[in-house]
Amino acid sequence: MITIEFSEVSQSFHGRQIFGPLSAKLHSGRITAVTGCNGSGKSTFLKLVGHLLLPTKGQVTVSDADGILKQAELREHLAMVTPELRLYDRLTARENMDFFLGLRGISLADAAYRQLLERVELSFKAANAAYTGEFSTGMRQRLKMAVLLAAQADIWLLDEPGANLDEAGRAMVAREVRAAARQNVLVALATNDPGEEALADEIIALAGD
Numbered sequence: 001m002i003t004i005e006f007s008e009v010s011q012s013f014h015g016r017q018i019f020g021p022l023s024a025k026l027h028s029g030r031i032t033a034v035t036g037c038n039g040s041g042k043s044t045f046l047k048l049v050g051h052l053l054l055p056t057k058g059q060v061t062v063s064d065a066d067g068i069l070k071q072a073e074l075r076e077h078l079a080m081v082t083p084e085l086r087l088y089d090r091l092t093a094r095e096n097m098d099f100f101l102g103l104r105g106i107s108l109a110d111a112a113y114r115q116l117l118e119r120v121e122l123s124f125k126a127a128n129a130a131y132t133g134e135f136s137t138g139m140r141q142r143l144k145m146a147v148l149l150a151a152q153a154d155i156w157l158l159d160e161p162g163a164n165l166d167e168a169g170r171a172m173v174a175r176e177v178r179a180a181a182r183q184n185v186l187v188a189l190a191t192n193d194p195g196e197e198a199l200a201d202e203i204i205a206l207a208g209d
């Protein structure tokens, strides 16, 4: 059971406050959507959850049954899909998966690889026909989802996961997010998409300026 707690968190860049003070709790098995206009701080919120950024004021803590997780411990729990994550253009889909999963000590059998491609609805033939640099943005997004699914993480940080996906792709994301929450994954979802908002048990609305 994981709990993420924001206590009176304010975030500023170059002296300009983006949001805050914000207090919130996110829990395992729950889907929390972070909403707000462009620039309101949704991606920043996810970075604070992942301890990729320290808050200007206040505290963000991630705890499990044994207490507060340190940054290195937290990393093992987290998986993230974000536009800022770059796949390697000159690697194949399989090589990208092996690289990113290898960082987590996970090796993927051929059958598991094929199954993951099926889950994210990326055709085996198309995925293997080109380097990922030649993929459409939607295909790259599906591949990022496949890495997330294989990562065995219990905290998912999804930054506008449906952007660049067609309707079938957005339905796939919704299906996987719901299934993950049922398996007690904590999902934090930055979005402006009403369909994705509708998945959420909890909404944190950032005001923007």
Ligand SMILES: Nc1ncnc2c1ncn2[C@@H]1O[C@H](COP(=O)(O)OP(=O)(O)O)[C@@H](O)[C@H]1O
Pocket (backbone or CB within 6 Å): 013, 014, 018, 036, 037, 038, 039, 040, 041, 042, 043, 044, 045, 190
């Ligand atoms: N590392 C950074 N340095 C300076 N400003 C930043 C940084 N990250 C984000 N910002 C600013 O913070 C605001 C919120 O950004 P972001 O969290 O990306 O918003 P959103 O994801 O809601 O569109 C924007 O004005 C952005 O320019």
Ligand SMILES: [Mg+2]
Pocket (backbone or CB within 6 Å): 042, 043, 044, 159, 190
């Ligand atoms: Mg963003």
